[in-house]
Amino acid sequence: MRDAPATPNADPKPETRSFRSTPATGAPATRESVVSASMAPITAKDFGYDQARHLLWRAGFGGTPEQIQTLASWGPTKAVDYILDPGNAPADRPGADTFDKSIMREPTAEERAAYQKARQSQDEDALAKFRVEQQRRQGQDRQQIGEIQRWWLKRMIETPRPLEEKMTLFWHGHFATSYRTIENSYHMFMQNELFRSHALGNFGNLLYGIIRDPAMLKYLNNDTSRKGRANENLAREIMELFSLGIGGYTEKDIKEGARALTGYTFKDDAFEFQKNNHDASGKTILGRTGTFDGDGFVKIILEQPGVAKFITRKLYHYFCADLPPLERASYDELPRHQQTVLRDLASTFSGGRYEIKPVLRRLFLSQHFYDSRIMSEQIKSPTQLVVGAVRSLNTPVRDLSILNDALDLMGQNLLLPPSVKGWDGGRSWINTSTVFVRQNILAFLLTGKKPRGYDANADEMKYDPMPLLEELAKASPGSEKDPAAVADYMLRLTLGNAPDAAKTELVSLSKTTGGSVTRELVIGYLLLITAMPEYQLC
């Protein structure tokens, strides 16, 4: 499942680039002073190992040497098209019964009546029993949210469609909803599947879907919003955080939009429109007047030119380069090259009627995307770090619970984002505490060494990094036995453009440990590399 793009029938071009050659892309000091703003497609001649590696990291969670070589041999168009649509790679979508939907189910009519009776008669013993039962169910549901977190993490690690999971994670951060508030793990699972089914589909359809999603309706309190007592939470966030961004609407638009959304609620696990609670009277939203319901509200939003600008800005931040959030920098305040690129992406997005694939295709093929200042300059999210390490280095997964705990410690507790704003990303991931967690979770993946506090069964799953060297042996037979050549090769695989100090340290390690390329040496290389500040970048 893991070796997605490598197809045995592919006819790779003979690899002409030596792994020992100095990478063509310059170090920061030698980079050109202006980032290319060209959205013209990168040519096949400029698309080699480093570019294929970059594409695999950004449009997914990194790739193995074999995957990198294969994409490089395919050239940019075929490589990007495969990433966007991996053909017959199995989708393997989870069924509705993957998790237990009954844990936090609504009480039955009989249960409700019994509870009312106990309350009225002040039957303390019976009431205590209800409370204990409620606590038991909450406990069981917390177990299940942990299972769902690990299930998703495993899926990201194993999927042959990495971009689909990466976009699912994007939508989760975009339409951020937290289990902490809704306390219904099955609804979080349903929402996760909603994101997956629209991951690379159409943003408009997803926006219509989100106002029917039980988790979102609960999270932003629309489930109790009714005529005369409209709750503005969902209407506000739809415009501010989900579609237009601050400044694209007025407070009156929020009030009117909230009325349009009244009666949009859910029963058990399904959307329900309660006509009696819906305010069907006239409204004026974003300059349009009518008796809009929730769908009408979404339709008006989707007619605004601000939507394409806002969503592509977030996609750019996620896939390409750090951008300050809109409230901190308007479009005009961004560097000129970014304005140019963002304008282009927005017009692609609106021209394609909010289809996601064309806009990503345009970005992933652009010369801008492969500028030396764009490559290896994005800070990996915790998920990107962990999933990417397993996928690109082929380490054992070892223990999903420990990986999941580490994500939390690194600040990305999946399905429990810190707020409706999601995760800020970029530098906010990094501080003196998360630095060690990042280094140590990699040491755990590579060696099985756990920090004390976990029971240690360190070497049960031995990691064999030697297959990583196969591509080196193919390209330059004999090099796989040369510690310096292996150091170069591993650095280029893991860091792209590595600093000179790294090679010096690796080579000196090989000398102090006997001078030959062994499994232990390669793991030693990887331990040092993954503990380098540069490893946090992709």
Next chain:
Amino acid sequence: MDLHNSPAFTRRSFLTSGLTLASTAWTIPAFLGSSADAMAKMLGAGLSSTPGVDDDRILVVIQLSGGNDGLNTVIPFGMGEYYKARAGIGVRADQVLKLSGADGVGLHPRMTALKELFDEGMLSVVQGVGYPNPNRSHFKSMDIWHTADTDATGDGWLGRYYDSECCGFGKGESGQVEKTDTPTLDPAISIGRNAPLALQGRGSKPVAFESAELFRWSGEDIHEALREPYHDLNRRGSVEGTEGGNTNADFLMRTALDAQISSDKIRKAVAQKPLVGYPGNELGRQLQMVGSMIRAGLKTRVYYVTLGGFDTHSGQGGAQGRHGNLLANFADSLRAFYKDLKAQGNDGRVLTVTFSEFGRRVAQNASGGTDHGTAAPMFICGPMIRPGVIGDHPSLTDLDQGDLKYKIDFRSVYAGVLDQWLQADSKKVLGGTYKPVVVLNKA
């Protein structure tokens, strides 16, 4: 003078002189700059990380996890209903440690150490602390206490305190969180595997470790030959001219160096032998670490420690037994902590607050234990606090479904600590106005 470009300041010499440097500049991302402010800090001239705020003040939070039985902690021996509801686990009036000036309430007999603190004027008891519409789920109620929000949403209250100190924004607001050009506060430190939500801000994240030995790279245990190259690679921030550079790579290099320095400093601090003996229990071990870090002069303002095991659904015991043992561990550890701080001369700098996610039901259950309840007392400790008992004990007859009705909103205690001790703006941090409890003697 520029430390970064000084030829004498080579990588090797940095490794040997690193700790001297660390003692004044750890975690301050001062390697960015030649600004006078940063230089002064590196030379130890400025002790305050933020102008105008007294950096000497430290807050320690003790979390009693599982729902501490408030009624068997601060015991209302003067209320007959207490003995009716707790025929098996009630503590006899003659065993209760009476508190001078407190009518009809006293401490559990295993908390003689806490009584000493009270008698010395170092302890206040805030009675009946809770919040409206109490939630009896451990998870949810803990989150409510951590976020200071009855919907349990948003960042942690102390994380927001840090956000407001470093970046000037509070609850529900966005702010600049990626500053690299101004001094930041040293992060809060939590002892434990997971960093508590209370300390998670939008821009401020705590340092969390179970033991200081874990606050470092674990890879160096795998082979000794890895140690030197690792340290070389992670301390490049001091020698390779990243100052001023503003790429993500530069930023990561600086943070990696800060992490190395703070790891050295913290591990060195806790390796000290404390000035007094601490009890060997879990909380004692944690407070000993905190005491050592304070003694070593760390600039950390907030420490967070946890004692678990308070979910006493069965076999709770009365004057003796499981719950009493926990209370003894708690009281003895806190007492030792303040003895240590006093011996260091730091006791006047450290205010400690305790809380639990909820109290327990008034009536004991059929298993000799108690089920999840609502309001419970908090303790505030330190020589600077206004000693005594704050508020009245909740009624044992006017109950809400068998549970106590709270008297003081826990956010009033937070507000008192924020406004009076940390000199912060509690309205901004808490996102609302709560009448502050009087915490300090001279508030």
